[in-house]
Amino acid sequence: MRPWTQTRRTAVAVVAAAATLALAPGCTLSKTDGPNPPSSDGRILAVKIDNVGPARPQTGLDAADVVYAEQVEAGLSRLxxxxxxxxxxxxxPVRSARETDLELLRQFEDPALAFSGAQSKLLPLIATAPLRPLPPGKAPTGAYFRGGGKVAPHNLFVRPKALKADPREGGLESTGFRFGPRPKGGTPEREETVRFPAARFTFSWSAERQRWLVSMDGERARTTDGGTLGASTVVVQYVKVHESRFHDRSGNVTPFTETVGSGKARVLRDGRAYKAHWERPAGRSGTEFTTEEGRRPLPFAKGQVWVVYAKA
Incomplete structure (x- = not known):
C-alpha cells in the first residue's frame, strides 16, 4: 500500500471516529457547532467549583452573577x-467539567470555561463545543495555583484576570433571564430546601439583608473572608436527570442533567415563592421563566441568581 494512501485512510478514520463520538446519543453538540473560535475572549467566564466539605469555604463565589448547582457522581453536588x-x-477550588456543562453553556454567547480537567472520553466534546476551554494546560502561566490551606484535589485556584477572559456587560442577555420589579402573586416563604441523593441546599429569607442566605449540607455557606453567601433570586428548576456515558475513576456513573426542554420551576424572590414554568426549546436558546398560570414573564430580583437543578 502506498504511504500517502495509508495516511489518507488514517485521517478519514480519525475524522469519522470524532464525528461518531460528537453525534452520539446524549451529546450536547449540533451539526452547526464548530471548533472553538481562538480569538474569542468570552462574554462570560464560567468556573467549575468544588462543593464537598473539604472544599469549603469557597473563594470568589460571592462575586458571581449566576451560580448553578448540579448533581454529579455518587449523588454529590458541584457548582x-x-x-x-x-x-x-x-x-x-476549581474542579473538573461534566457533559451537562456543555449543554448548559450553549445559552451563553462566547463563553469561556475554567476547569481542572475532564474524563478523557469527554475531552473531544469539550474541544468541539462552542466555548473557549481554559484548563490549566491551556491557561497562561501562573493563572492556576495550589493553596488555600486545603488538601488536594480541593486546593486548585485560578486568578481569573490572568486567563485573559473578558466578561462584558450584557453577558446574561442570551440566557432568557429577565430582571425587574416583584410581580404580583406568590406566597410568603421563609425557607426552601432542595435535596440531592447525597447533598442538600437550603435557602433562608433574611428580611434584614433582603437576600436568601445559603446553607449547604446543613451548614451556613460562607466565603473565605467569613462573609455569608446569599442570593437575590433562587430558582429551583425541575429537570430530567439520567445516567450518561461517562463515569469517574471509582466507576460511579456521571449523571446528565437535561437543561433543554420545559417543565416546572419554583422561583424565590423578595421573601415570596412563585410557581413557574421554564422553557428552553434548543441548546442555543435561552431559558424563559413564566408564571405557571397565564404564562406571564417572571422577572428576577436584581443581584446574584442561584439555579438549582432538581430532579423532576
Whole structure:
C-alpha cells in the first residue's frame, strides 16, 4: 500500500471516529457547532467549583452573577459560577467539567470555561463545543495555583484576570433571564430546601439583608473572608436527570442533567415563592421563566441568581 494512501485512510478514520463520538446519543453538540473560535475572549467566564466539605469555604463565589448547582457522581453536588461583570482576584477550588456543562453553556454567547480537567472520553466534546476551554494546560502561566490551606484535589485556584477572559456587560442577555420589579402573586416563604441523593441546599429569607442566605449540607455557606453567601433570586428548576456515558475513576456513573426542554420551576424572590414554568426549546436558546398560570414573564430580583437543578 502506498504511504500517502495509508495516511489518507488514517485521517478519514480519525475524522469519522470524532464525528461518531460528537453525534452520539446524549451529546450536547449540533451539526452547526464548530471548533472553538481562538480569538474569542468570552462574554462570560464560567468556573467549575468544588462543593464537598473539604472544599469549603469557597473563594470568589460571592462575586458571581449566576451560580448553578448540579448533581454529579455518587449523588454529590458541584457548582458552576458564571461571571458577567466584575471578576474577583481569585476563584476556587476549581474542579473538573461534566457533559451537562456543555449543554448548559450553549445559552451563553462566547463563553469561556475554567476547569481542572475532564474524563478523557469527554475531552473531544469539550474541544468541539462552542466555548473557549481554559484548563490549566491551556491557561497562561501562573493563572492556576495550589493553596488555600486545603488538601488536594480541593486546593486548585485560578486568578481569573490572568486567563485573559473578558466578561462584558450584557453577558446574561442570551440566557432568557429577565430582571425587574416583584410581580404580583406568590406566597410568603421563609425557607426552601432542595435535596440531592447525597447533598442538600437550603435557602433562608433574611428580611434584614433582603437576600436568601445559603446553607449547604446543613451548614451556613460562607466565603473565605467569613462573609455569608446569599442570593437575590433562587430558582429551583425541575429537570430530567439520567445516567450518561461517562463515569469517574471509582466507576460511579456521571449523571446528565437535561437543561433543554420545559417543565416546572419554583422561583424565590423578595421573601415570596412563585410557581413557574421554564422553557428552553434548543441548546442555543435561552431559558424563559413564566408564571405557571397565564404564562406571564417572571422577572428576577436584581443581584446574584442561584439555579438549582432538581430532579423532576
Amino acid at each position: 458552576m459560577a458564571v461571571y458577567a461583570g466584575r471578576l474577583p482576584p481569585v476563584i476556587g
